[in-house]
Amino acid sequence: MNGTINAIQDEVVEEFGFFDRWMDKYEYLIDLGRKLPLIDAAYRDSAHLIPGCQSQVWLHSELEGGRVRFTADSDAIITKGIIALLVRVLSDQKPGDIAAADLYFIDRIGLREHLSPTRSNGLVNMVNRMRTIGEEYARLN
DSSP, rough: OOOOOHHHHHHHHHHHOOOSSSSHHHHHHHHHHHHHHOOOOSSSGGGOOOOOOOEEEEEEEEETTTTTEEEEEEHHHHHHHHHHHHHHHTTTTTTTHHHHHOHHHHTTTGGGGGOOOHHHHHHHHHHHHHHHHHHHHHOOO
16 A cells, blocks of 8 residues: 555655756656556546546546555546556545545646646546546445
8 A cells, every 4th residue: 555645645745846847847747657557458448538638548446455446548648647646646545535535736736737728627527537436436335
């Protein structure tokens, strides 16, 4: 287990704090996307697409041992970095914790304000989808 959602968010905030310029933060985001573990090809289908994103974003989840494990991918490098951050923060967490998470790291690292309106809307859709998955799994328990 990685730690609590807030502990992981604090790590992300600290990591992004090392960069003064947003171009460097974008490069780091792209690097995170490159390191995102590959999603199984079976989940790169329309059933796993997150609607409302400018780029294609696939998200798969499984409930194992009372924790949700996410895998994801995107066809756009910045978006792939964004979903990589969300997977890092929310994967391997309890469903109820995911559903109730206050994802403060997004604003603290300045991500929302440095995204285009369409990418920002996609970010909201990714977060909402992951929270909904948390809610759905929480109802099963």
